Amino acid sequence: MLAFVQEKMTVPRCLATMIDSPPPDAAGGTAGRRVPSTPARRRGWWWPVGLLLATAACYFGCIDVPFQFDDQPAVLYNQTLRDGWPSWGMLHPPADAAGATGRPVVNATLALNYALGGANVRGYHLFNLLLHVLVALTLWSLIRRTMRLMSPAPGVSIDAVAVTAAGLWAVHPLLTESVVCIVQRNEELVALFFLLTLYAVNRSATTRTPLARRSWAVTAVSACALGMASKEVMVTAPLVAWLYDRTFLAGSFRGALRARRTLYGGLALTWVLLAWLVLNNAQRAGTVGFGLGITSWDYLLTQCRALVLYLKLAIWPHPLVVDYGSPVVHRLSAVWWQASVVLALLGATIWALVRRPAAGFLGACFFLLLAPSSSFVPLTTQTIAEHRMYLPLAVLVLLVVLALRRLPGALTGTFCFACFVALAFGTIRRITVYRTEMSLWTETVKYAPDNPRAHLNLGQALLTSGNAVDAVQQFETALRVRPDYAEAHYNLGLALSQQGRLADAAVAFKAALDIVPDYTIAHNALGTSLAQAGEFAAALEQFDQALGERPDFLDAQVNRARVLVALHRGNDAIADYQQILRRHPDSAAAHLGLGDAWAANGTSQEAIKELRAAVQQEPRLVAAQFNLANLLSADGRLAEAVPHYAAAAQEEPNKPALQIALANALMRLGQSREAALHYTAAVELQPNSAELRLNLALALAASGRLAEAIEQCQTALRLRPGFGAAEHYLNEMRSDLQKSASRP
Incomplete structure (x- = not known):
């Protein structure tokens, strides 16, 4: 990247006199205007190579970043990805697939990743990085071709301007979310297709042969259609293409339509595709549109704050925030x-469109790119989002480079x-x-x-790491900010359950259900909590309600059958488990439950x-290993x-019952030395257990370590004075020790 900064960057009257487009040729374009070949142009292939290497080096550290935020519903819980590739299912993403919902092209790329590597995150990151590099290269090429439409001033390096703008954009920290978060490839895809549309319009106007012009026109319409199926912000692409044509190619809006009427007719038809996608995903699962709790005026005011924040982050990208929440200005x-x-x-943009069309185009492009998400149509889940600046940032960077x-x-x-x-x-x-997740x-x-x-x-990250105490604090903080946050109530219940506070957990689950009565996983969690508390009949009602809302909910099916066993309805439970396994033969939980049901029936x-x-099926399933061993x-x-x-x-070394059971089995097999190791581990977890101290003493004595055994018996008696068994074995051990000492 050192080369591009050494060339003089006196851009040809970009913001001042780079206004008037050259006169169009007979086809309405500027096919005859060519910049003569120079040694610099012949060496031009170094520019894209340098851009590719610099971008890849900058982002290569993200390859092992785990699925974050909306990546999980879009990838890990998205059943349409399991339908294979290609398939019709991948073109119909579910309503809960976050950034893939209503965007079949995005979902298709996720399905391709899944087909190639399953849930291995590296493949998804490599695909995102490839997309980012392609967008940067397309941006570089579009800038070059656009600048060549105008008469360059002496000493100007068009390649230097293009690669500088594309390079600075490609490594800008404001783009990190769009590249690193898997599901934000929707921003990359729509940017790629947006730029390809403009590039194809340029080639359609400047290419000499009719066949080539038609081919590029088809490419433009195809790219525009793919963009419409990638993200809704593509809605402005036909308008931006028309404005681009007026500014750099035809010289007027009327001239652009006259010269490329069929092309713009095709671009306009892509709005039909977008309308169909939007109508078939009404209000994007209740997160976008009117009547969702935020007025258009309040959202417009909020976007004033957002736009200025975006401009500030473009200049000084700190602090960056992956999720601002849903703040609203009233x-x-x-x-x-x-x-x-x-x-x-x-106002400056409108003035420039008339007096300085090239600069005006860049300003209008910035606002048109942001208009679908940052104007008056409310996006209720994220009123401010840095990833919306993915392509608009390129406009700002180019303006700075030209200045x-x-x-x-x-x-x-x-x-x-x-x-x-x-x-x-x-x-x-x-x-x-x-x-x-913790650091993010x-x-x-x-x-x-x-x-x-x-x-x-x-809180969820803390809970996953086993820190339920701090997780509870985070969930309670979320509820102080937003008391009607059903998901926070639900997760609070999970954290309380992990602490053994079952009654409090049930209260939290019920609070979540009061807010969202059909909150299926909350019904399942409440049923689990009630079952752990011994309220099996009430638990059964919750599982029935969960299955009434979602009949294919595997966890609720398994839990319901488990409760039937507790209610002494073993035959019903066995029948349910067998039905579950016919549909889910790989369910380790169902095999475990059926095994327990057979055991309860004496089989x-x-x-x-x-x-x-x-x-x-699941070697790390502790309950299955333990019950099988028993x-x-x-x-x-x-x-x-x-x-x-x-x-x-081994899976749960901090549970003394598991260490004790293993040690007992080893003792019965006569492996006292190994048994002593596991009794010792259990004693470290329960140092005040007199019975455990005695068991350790017996294992030590059996392995010939009488002095240590006597010490453990004495500790057992200190913990429980009058412990008859400990006194008995202590006397025997002392006698054995004296006998061994008296032997020559």
Whole structure:
């Protein structure tokens, strides 16, 4: 990237006299205008190679970033990805697929990733990075071709201008969310198709042969249609293409339509596709549109604040926030100066469209790109979002690069290189924040403390890491900000359940259901909590309600059958489990439940068979390993039981019951030395258990470590004075120790 900053960047009258387009040729274009071949142009292939390498190096650190935020519903819980590729299912993303909902092209690319590598996150990141590089290269090529339509001033390097603008844009930290978050590839896809549409319009107007012109026109319409199926912001692409034609190709709106009527007819038809997609995904699952709790006026005021924030982040990209929540401005007085800035910029754009068309085009392009998401149509889940600046940022960067023509050539190169390095390091640092959910949401809460969703996500990260205490604090903070936040009530219940506070957990689940009565997973969670508290009849009602709302809910099916066992309806439970396994033969939980049901009915061999299937499907399923070991042990098959006890203890080493069961089995097999190791581990977890101290003493004595055994017996007696068994074995051990000492 050193090369591009050394060339003089005196752009040909870009913002001042780069206004009047050259006269169109007979086809309404400028096919005859060609810049002569020069050594610099013959070396032009270095520019895209350098751009590709610099961008890839900057973002390569994101390859192992886990699925974050909306990635999980879009990828991990998106059943249409499992339909194979290609398939009709991938073109019909579900309503809960976050950024893929109503966007079949986005969902199709996710399905392709899943077909190639399943849920391996690396493939998804490589695809996102490839898209980002393609957008940067397309931007570079479009800038070059557009600037060649005008007479360059002496000493101007069009390639230097194009690669500088594309390079600074590609490594800007403001784009990190769009590249690193998997589902935000919708921004990359729509940007790619938007730029391809403009590029194809350019080629259609400037290509010499009729066949080539028609081919490029078809390419433009196809790219526009794909963009419409990628994200709704593509709605302005036909207008921007027409404005581009008027500014740089035909010289007037009428001339553009006259020369390329069929092309613009095709572009207009893509609006029909977009309308169909929008109508078939009404209000994008209740998050976009009118009558959803935010008025158009309030949303417009909020966007005044958002636009000024975006401009600030384009210049100084700190702090960056992945989720601002849904802040809403209700009074003009709260954003008067931001509104003034926006109005001034709009006024300048309108003036420039008349007096300085090239500059006016860039300004209009910026506003038109943001208009679908940042004007008066409310997007209720995210009123401010940095990823919306993915393509609009390219306009701002190009304006800055063009403005730098006023600086001396060497100073311009030095300044651009310094900016490139600073932006690249900023992006590399920002990527590190995405490496864990904990770091991402800790930073988000820091800069958006009033965002309840950020507190919710941080709480979920804490809960996943086993820190239920701090998770409860985050969920309670989210509820203080937004008391009617059903998801926060639900997650609070999960955290309380993890702490064993079952009654409090039930209250939290009921609060979630009061807000959202058909909250299916909350019914399931409440049923689980009630079952753990021994209220099996009430739990059964909750599972029935969950299945009434979602009959294919596997967790609720398994939990319901488990409750039937507790209600002594073993035959009903067995029938339910068998039906579940016919539909889900790989369900380890169903095999576990059926095994327990057979065991409760006294059919141990059938139980052992099902539990073996469970551990084969899921070796880390502790309950299956432990229950299987118990059945094998009861059947006198201790040697077979020990590996399953060991697997359970290895998976959850901090559960003393697992260590004790393994140690007991080892003692019965005569492996006292190994048993002593696991009794010791259990003692460390329960140091005040007199019985456990005695068991450890017996294992130590059996392995010939009498002095240590006596010490453990004495500790047991201190913990429980008068413990008869400990006194008995202590006397025996002392006697054995004296005998061994008296031997010659």
